[in-house]
Each structure stands twice: as C-alpha cells, then as structure tokens.
Amino acid sequence: MAATFLAACALAACSDARPPATTGDATAAATGTASPVAASPVAASPVAASQCFLTTRLKGALDAAVDWRGGALACEGGARPEGRGLRASFAGKGAQGELLRFVFGLAAAPGEATARNVPTHLTLIVEGKGTLYSTQGDSQCATELLEQSPVAAQPGQWHLRARGYCIDPALTLDAQARLYVERFDFEGLAHFDPEDLHAARTP
Numbered sequence: 001m002a003a004t005f006l007a008a009c010a011l012a013a014c015s016d017a018r019p020p021a022t023t024g025d026a027t028a029a030a031t032g033t034a035s036p037v038a039a040s041p042v043a044a045s046p047v048a049a050s051q052c053f054l055t056t057r058l059k060g061a062l063d064a065a066v067d068w069r070g071g072a073l074a075c076e077g078g079a080r081p082e083g084r085g086l087r088a089s090f091a092g093k094g095a096q097g098e099l100l101r102f103v104f105g106l107a108a109a110p111g112e113a114t115a116r117n118v119p120t121h122l123t124l125i126v127e128g129k130g131t132l133y134s135t136q137g138d139s140q141c142a143t144e145l146l147e148q149s150p151v152a153a154q155p156g157q158w159h160l161r162a163r164g165y166c167i168d169p170a171l172t173l174d175a176q177a178r179l180y181v182e183r184f185d186f187e188g189l190a191h192f193d194p195e196d197l198h199a200a201r202t203p
Helices: 002-011 022-030 046-050 194-201
Strands: 053-060 062-067 073-079 088-092 099-106 114-127 131-134 141-150 155-164 178-191
Touching: 046 178, 053 073, 062 088, 062 178, 088 155, 088 178, 099 141, 099 178, 114 178
Parallel strands: 073 178
Antiparallel strands: 053 062, 053 178, 073 088, 088 099, 099 114, 114 131, 114 141, 141 155, 155 178
C-alpha cells in the first residue's frame, strides 16, 4: 500500500525537487498517523494566515463543504519538477476531524502574472488513512483564472489566486470510489527560486 501510494503521489506532483522542511505528511498517510495542520512552516507565517483560503464542495466518496481560511488551514506551493508548471497545496480538517490535503498541479509558468483556462491536475489525500483521490491527467479540471504576484519584502514568495472547475471525478487508485469537485476557489502561497522563474521565461 505504501509503495503504491507514494508512486501515485509522485505522479500527481505532490512534491517537487525541493521538499518542504516538514516531511511527515507522506509518512503519515502511509503509516496511519496524521500529522497536524500546524506542522507546515507556511502556516506559521502571518502572510499565509491572512492570505490563504480554499473553498470547494465535495460530493460522492466524501460529502463536505470546504471553507478553510486563515488559521484553519496550512498552505504552501512551488514549482513542479521538469518545468511542468506549479503546484499549490492546502491542508485542513474535514467534517469528521480527518486531515485532508488538496494538491493542485497547474500547467502554468511560475511567476506568470495572469493565465486563463489552465489545465489542472487535482489530488486529494486523506492523511492517516492512506486514501488518495486523483484526476487522470490534467484534462479533467481547468483553472479559469490564475493570478500570481510577488509578496512584498519576502524574496521568492509569491501570492496565488485562482478559480476553476472539474468536469470529471477524482478516483481512488483502484478506481472503485469517485470524488466530485465541481468548483474551487483559492488564494495561496508558493516559493519560487530564481531558476524557477528563469526557466519559465526561457523558450
């Protein structure tokens, strides 16, 4: 189960070439020990607490209205490997107290001010249970509008704002359970190194 889970997570771009300082999330999903939302170093940042939010509606395998803001969630992001765009991750508590982590993989260049109709890959991890829902590729979801802007006085930190939708469900690894996410809106943070931005601007 652990090997299959980690392989799927890699496919969904749950991590990039520079893993975050806290690495307990993937271990928690594989071992059954959920790591707390506050474990993310981004969550402790006043900028993250004031600017991050995620709203969406889950139906199917999970039935919940997600409206996470400020201290109710941890957010972080960065460039995806091999120049495949960027990712934005949000973690918070579900209706039953479980830790949910959404990972959006967006096929847009890091630091691009505005992008529209961006192909988007969505993964939802129920940490502590080893359950992962994932869209098949990035053609099932689209981000209608993605805006990126640098955060003042914080080199490398970028503010993300996005809204979008999914037309097909995210599936478990065995395709036996379906999770429907009709629309999503979020503001998050991402860290881009200078080489990420340079690579995005190099034809």
